[in-house]
Amino acid sequence: MTWKQVFASSVGRKITMGLTGIFLILFLIVHVGLNACIWAMDHGAMFNRAAHFMGATVVPRILEVGLFVFLLLHIIQGLVLEASNRSKRGTAYAVNYGNRGSRWYSRSMGLLGTIILLFLCVHLVHFWIPSRFSEMQEIDLGNGILVHNLYGLMQNVFTEGWVSIVYVLGCISLAYHLAHGFLSAFKTVGVHNKRYIQLINGLGLAFSIIVPLAFAMMPLSFYFHWVN
Amino acid sequence: MEHYNMNLTLKVWRQQNSQEKGHFETYQLPNISSEMSFLEMFDILNERLISEGKDPVAFDHDCREGICGACSMYIDGKPHGPWQQNTTCQLHMRAFKDGDTIVVEPWRAKAFPVIKDLVTDRAAFDRIIQAGGYISVNTGNAVDANAIPVEKAKADEAFAAAACIGCGACVAACKNSSAMLFLSAKVSHLALLPQGAPERKSRVLDMVAQMDKEGFGACTNTNACEATCPKGISVSNIARLNQEYATAAFTLDK
Numbered sequence: 001m002t003w004k005q006v007f008a009s010s011v012g013r014k015i016t017m018g019l020t021g022i023f024l025i026l027f028l029i030v031h032v033g034l035n036a037c038i039w040a041m042d043h044g045a046m047f048n049r050a051a052h053f054m055g056a057t058v059v060p061r062i063l064e065v066g067l068f069v070f071l072l073l074h075i076i077q078g079l080v081l082e083a084s085n086r087s088k089r090g091t092a093y094a095v096n097y098g099n100r101g102s103r104w105y106s107r108s109m110g111l112l113g114t115i116i117l118l119f120l121c122v123h124l125v126h127f128w129i130p131s132r133f134s135e136m137q138e139i140d141l142g143n144g145i146l147v148h149n150l151y152g153l154m155q156n157v158f159t160e161g162w163v164s165i166v167y168v169l170g171c172i173s174l175a176y177h178l179a180h181g182f183l184s185a186f187k188t189v190g191v192h193n194k195r196y197i198q199l200i201n202g203l204g205l206a207f208s209i210i211v212p213l214a215f216a217m218m219p220l221s222f223y224f225h226w227v228n
Numbered sequence: 229m230e231h232y233n234m235n236l237t238l239k240v241w242r243q244q245n246s247q248e249k250g251h252f253e254t255y256q257l258p259n260i261s262s263e264m265s266f267l268e269m270f271d272i273l274n275e276r277l278i279s280e281g282k283d284p285v286a287f288d289h290d291c292r293e294g295i296c297g298a299c300s301m302y303i304d305g306k307p308h309g310p311w312q313q314n315t316t317c318q319l320h321m322r323a324f325k326d327g328d329t330i331v332v333e334p335w336r337a338k339a340f341p342v343i344k345d346l347v348t349d350r351a352a353f354d355r356i357i358q359a360g361g362y363i364s365v366n367t368g369n370a371v372d373a374n375a376i377p378v379e380k381a382k383a384d385e386a387f388a389a390a391a392c393i394g395c396g397a398c399v400a401a402c403k404n405s406s407a408m409l410f411l412s413a414k415v416s417h418l419a420l421l422p423q424g425a426p427e428r429k430s431r432v433l434d435m436v437a438q439m440d441k442e443g444f445g446a447c448t449n450t451n452a453c454e455a456t457c458p459k460g461i462s463v464s465n466i467a468r469l470n471q472e473y474a475t476a477a478f479t480l481d482k
Binding site: 001005006009010011012013014015081084085086087088089090091092093094095096097098100101102103106107109180183184187188189190191192194197 | 250252302304305307331333336337339401403404405406436437439440443445446447448449450452455456463464465466467468470471472473474477
């Protein structure tokens with residue numbers, strides 16, 4: 001059996017989804033942790049310094065390439081699997097099993113993922129593209145080093161009510177995507193030990209509430225001027 | 229429980245053969261006893277259809293004891309009907325009340341084409357088993373049952389997995405028409421026992437390859453299969469199959 005056959009099999013494809021999913025979960029920890037610096041109440045000094053570190057240091061830049069590769073793999077493989085799985089039924093049922101057999105968000109990972117993808121496009125246009133590819137307003141860190149004023153950009157972007165709503169909706173989709181995806185990813189890569197599954201289940205539930213909630217608080221904090 | 233009679237409306241999927249499109253037909257069934265089994269209710273309907281010179285409804289059944297896995301009706305949106313851990317033949321009419329409309333469909337999956345009415349071709353499962361769901365032993369005298377020590381917990385888990393009757397309700401319930409609960413039960417049953425060890429790697433790789441070839445979908449861990457399984461096969465078998473597959477694929481030495 002060749003590597004190609006392994007990763008083209010239904011279980012192999014799912015292992016790709018699981019592994020990239022776990023990588024993206026790790027990315028979310030870094031992302032939410034760094035962004036939480038906006039709540040330092042220092043007019044964004046700590047946040048801008050952290051953002052500068054991520055953009056100007058070699059290791060995060062290499063990880064960034066990996067992030068995009070894994071993200072694309074997760075998206076493409078996810079869409080391919082969704083299309084393939086949907087094609088297996090043939091004639092549709094007149095009465096569906098629905099919520100009696102499984103949770104709605106477990107059955108809607110393709111839809112939730114697509115909403116997150118659309119949100120991600122908006123998000124990259126707002127922050128990542130300006131910071132990487134175009135001129136941005138710079139600010140002095142106080143030690144003569146000029147850095148991109150991403151904090152100022154956030155203040156700007158989140159003055160619009162509809163933008164904040166789009167971000168909150170994106171976070172809700174992420175929460176439900178994680179509520180299924182966190183545990184599912186570990187099961188897919190083969191974790192079946194009951195003690196660990198129980199642990200991961202609890203951890204996944206906490207993660208899928210806390211992380212999207214923290215993300216959703218960011219646009220709201222700027223919109224309602226909870227941060228200076 | 230008190231015995232009662234009821235009048236029912238039955239909406240049944242009728243399909244002449246695998247080529248025809250198929251449609252629902254509605255039948256009025258008066259005076260059905262609450263003590264009848266679901267299949268006995270169908271027997272009454274078929275007796276009537278035959279006496280009227282019409283084609284009876286074709287459906288699969290064999291032991292009518294809940295152990296053979298032949299019966300396969302998708303009743304009101306759930307394989308094997310509303311009761312938990314129960315087969316269609318063991319479903320009794322006391323699950324319904326007077327005036328109910330019951331919708332009965334066949335298992336729906338491209339890998340299980342309809343042969344006629346409610347009968348589907350589930351030979352795909354046989355071919356998956358043929359691909360690796362066995363152990364090779366020497367013929368001759370039977371080996372002493374206790375010659376190889378087996379950990380009690382593992383023996384119990386293997387037994388629970390071996391309870392799978394291969395009815396295909398997992399495929400019918402899954403939104404992806406995936407056969408992973410069936411496959412994982414068969415792989416787990418042998419992977420947990422020392423007798424399954426010699427063919428452990430080739431078994432899981434070959435059986436997954438056959439499952440894909442048959443046209444079943446991939447597993448997305450929604451657990452609908454476990455919720456509907458008449459034998460209560462656990463989805464933890466699917467995670468074990470994933471581990472078996474990854475271990476086999478990543479340590480293959482050829």
